[in-house]
Amino acid sequence: MVDRIGTNALLNMLGDWSLGRGLPLHRRLSEAMLGVIETGVLAPGTVLPAERALSRSLAISRSTVTAALNDLKGAGVLEARQGSGTRVVGSTPRAMQGATVLPGILRSNGEPQHGLIDLAASTPADARALPRVEVDLDSLLRAGPRHGYTPAGLPVLRKAVAERLSLGGLATELDNVLITNGAQHGLALALNMLTEKGDGLLVDDPSYPGIFDLMSSRGLQAIPLPRRSGGIDIVGLRRLVRDHKVHLAYLQTSVHNPTGYVAEAWQVRDLARACDSLGLTVLEDLVLADLRYDGTRPTPLAGLVESATVLAIGSISKLGWGGLRIGWLRAPTSILDRLVRARLSDDLGSSIPSQVIAAGVLANFDSVAKVRQETLHQRSQSAADFLRSQVPEWKLTLPAGGLSMWIELPGPLAEPLAQMAGRNGVSIASGASASVEQGAERHIRLCFDRPESQLLEGLARLVSAWRSLVVAD
Numbered sequence: 001m002v003d004r005i006g007t008n009a010l011l012n013m014l015g016d017w018s019l020g021r022g023l024p025l026h027r028r029l030s031e032a033m034l035g036v037i038e039t040g041v042l043a044p045g046t047v048l049p050a051e052r053a054l055s056r057s058l059a060i061s062r063s064t065v066t067a068a069l070n071d072l073k074g075a076g077v078l079e080a081r082q083g084s085g086t087r088v089v090g091s092t093p094r095a096m097q098g099a100t101v102l103p104g105i106l107r108s109n110g111e112p113q114h115g116l117i118d119l120a121a122s123t124p125a126d127a128r129a130l131p132r133v134e135v136d137l138d139s140l141l142r143a144g145p146r147h148g149y150t151p152a153g154l155p156v157l158r159k160a161v162a163e164r165l166s167l168g169g170l171a172t173e174l175d176n177v178l179i180t181n182g183a184q185h186g187l188a189l190a191l192n193m194l195t196e197k198g199d200g201l202l203v204d205d206p207s208y209p210g211i212f213d214l215m216s217s218r219g220l221q222a223i224p225l226p227r228r229s230g231g232i233d234i235v236g237l238r239r240l241v242r243d244h245k246v247h248l249a250y251l252q253t254s255v256h257n258p259t260g261y262v263a264e265a266w267q268v269r270d271l272a273r274a275c276d277s278l279g280l281t282v283l284e285d286l287v288l289a290d291l292r293y294d295g296t297r298p299t300p301l302a303g304l305v306e307s308a309t310v311l312a313i314g315s316i317s318k319l320g321w322g323g324l325r326i327g328w329l330r331a332p333t334s335i336l337d338r339l340v341r342a343r344l345s346d347d348l349g350s351s352i353p354s355q356v357i358a359a360g361v362l363a364n365f366d367s368v369a370k371v372r373q374e375t376l377h378q379r380s381q382s383a384a385d386f387l388r389s390q391v392p393e394w395k396l397t398l399p400a401g402g403l404s405m406w407i408e409l410p411g412p413l414a415e416p417l418a419q420m421a422g423r424n425g426v427s428i429a430s431g432a433s434a435s436v437e438q439g440a441e442r443h444i445r446l447c448f449d450r451p452e453s454q455l456l457e458g459l460a461r462l463v464s465a466w467r468s469l470v471v472a473d
């Protein structure tokens, strides 16, 4: 069977290919393509999209695409086959099937890129939200076992997480908490335990891009549950469970990435009843739950279900800083014990200094959360005011929590806009990184958690990219 790669998947792999001064555009494209071919991300034998489709999505001329492909044909990396398009030379099997790859700065490995303003990665701008926490050798030695390995997590942090969850209405003991290397690791561990290649997973769509990456690397099939009026569609959920006979779901039940929608307490109660009656196992993503701008925190699904199994996943990354790589997974002890054993063979445990700092963040939870909520609220307003005045043709709903907004464009132009924006010095995520639904090409995800001046400069560059795109059309 011939592997064909779609335009969106290819563009995701290429990342911010057009950045970098000094080289003509076609060379920047050919070098980026060479990079993904040489690293095996784009595997031998893969057939590329048609030149016309590439030129449209990359928002560059057809002759630029042709020149880039000719460079690679000349170098013997690509070959044109009569009637079957252009393919990567060779025939070894593909290493990575259709990975979506996280957008923005996660691709750039955090390197500053020629003044690029990153509005793509849904992360705090930097570590400034962290409170002052003293970490010296004595405190590290006191914190845990002398050898420094804590497969289930440092007791002081597990206890702090359990207390925080209990305060939020989800009664939790230390034994229910596993500390992970960020929420992404928690999701990976849970999927490893609960799924096999080829299984289906229900996902409310649009969703957090990282869940699609995890599914793709495990060969899982996404069963999208389009959200209705912003929230989880319970009628749709019942139908999909019945039609697909699938009993595992990934749901963002509180604050939603990318839309910034927040669920009311009654919606989560209704969802809990549905999960009980359907016998679902749910990965409940609560990573943004502390970032509701009104400061409330309704009881999560895990605290409301009676018979359904819920694995609740949280993190310090959005409240504090992703660089700590600390998250947690809250589950019934029978499941947690299995997860700890699985985790032990993976990485032996999370970093003790990071865990000590994370415990310090939780000890200051009220003040840290309040500042984060107010800052995010204000930044979301500034972004919305600016965009509404400059591009009234874009549809956006003001977020009530979180770091990002989901914007509907007046046409399927998200990918060309993301490309044009990158060349204008601002990165955004196109809808296809956060959704497997058709309408994704009309949407972009924008992270507004940046200092005001940077945010407004980034938005100005984005608007100017939009104008040049629609004028060129």
Ligand SMILES: Cc1ncc(COP(=O)(O)O)c(C=O)c1O
Pocket (backbone or CB within 6 Å): 122, 123, 181, 182, 183, 184, 185, 208, 210, 252, 257, 285, 287, 288, 314, 315, 316, 317, 322, 326, 327
């Ligand atoms: C909804 C959601 N879940 C999980 C994650 C992963 O978080 P972490 O940095 O803790 O791995 C993110 C990060 O963007 C997120 O937005």
